[in-house]
Amino acid sequence: MKKIFLINIIALFSAAALLAAKSGWCDRFKVVPPHYYTSNSLCQSSPINKTARIEISTDPSKSVCFVNHQAVGRTPLCLSKLNPGKYLIRIDAGLKYLPYIKTITVSPGETAHVHAALVKKAKIWFQEGMKAMQTKNIKKALNDFKQASIGKPFRVSNAYYWLGTLYEKENKLNSAVKAFRQFIYYKGMKYPVAFYELGKVYKKQKRNAKALTGFEMAVTNLPEYSSTLKSVPAATWKNILKLKKTVVSDPDDLSTRIHLAYLYELKGAFKKAAHQFEIVLANHKTSLKAEEKKLTINS
Secondary structure, eight states, rough: HHHHHHHHHHHHHHHHHHHHHHHTTTGGOOOOTTTEEEESSSOOOEEEOOOOEEEEESSSOEEEEETTEEEEEESEEEEEOOOOOOEEEEEEEEBOOOOOOEEEEEEETTTTEEEEEEBOHHHHHHHHHHHHHHHTTTHHHHHHHHHHTTOOOOOOTHHHHHHHHHHHHTTTTHHHHHHHHHHHHHHSOOHHHHHHHHHHHHHHOHHHHHHHHHHHHHHSGGGGGGTGGGGGOOHHHHHHHHHHHHHHTTOHHHHHHHHHHHHHHHHTOOHHHHHHHHHHHHHHHHHHHHHHOOOOGGO
């Protein structure tokens, strides 16, 4: 009895399967392999590559590349068979360059292209600018100092001073003024030589009042003259004549010359005042040159 019952059950399921096959009902539940995707229906599928690729190039080449904090080789290189998702790319070209860091996301079947133009550190631009200036390659020196002055991670403010000197030599006086003023903005009163050079540029431009200010600031910021203007005689022409006689008889009496310059300034004789201050500074060329030498370091 049980045997007959089982035979009937099997026959019933076989008939149902045959009917379903004829009607196409089974196609609705067709299993799609993992490497397929569907477009309009489960019956229309196309294979795709589920992995992704990243192609990396750099300037300069042969830079070390890290992906998710692991070194993967030197550029140029191609990373294939990657799982889709986010990747942290870091490229390092050594001590001269800032590292390049970027996070990218790749999709299945995608090839992402990364080109990294690595940026030199500001101090490297400055060092190369000094070398170019020594070899009289003015064009390169100007470019290098410009890059250093706006560079990363920190600008080299000393680059502004050398930009000023180069612009002055090239007779680009407005640019020289701007560069020297930028240097003073960052460095303050620490370097009288910058005021001296700024005064010389203003003098070339025939801007006597500004030239006077530059020379005066240079003199009064020299340590030996920091208190000289605290004891100045009254601004009368009689005192001016008296001081003139003193500096004629003793040209090395620089304190008296400073007083004379100051009285000329108070009387509005800016050109004469600037001249007297400039003479004082000419007697300190050695100390000013020593001060300038400190500006050859990348700070």
